[in-house]
C-alpha cells in the first residue's frame with residue numbers, strides 16, 4: 001500500500017524489492033537510482049508491458065509489477 005499518487009517504483013520499494021531488473025548482458029541486478037526518469041535503472045514489467053520506468057508510472061490498485069529479466073522481447 002502506498003499513498004495516492006505514489007509511483008510504481010515507490011510501491012516496489014515499500015514492498016521490500018530493491019532490484020527491479022537484471023541487465024541483458026551480465027545479468028547484474030539493477031534498482032531505482034534517480035527516481036525522476038533519468039537513469040532507467042527502474043525498468044520493470046508493469047501490467048504486462050516491459051521496459052516501463054517504474055518511477056514515472058503512478059501506482060494504481062490492482063497494478064501488477066514484475067521484475068524484468070534481461071532484454072525485453074522485440075514482440076509486444
Ligand code: FES
Pocket residue numbers: 031032033034035036037038039040041042043053054055056
Ligand atoms: S529510477 Fe531513474 S529512471 Fe526511474
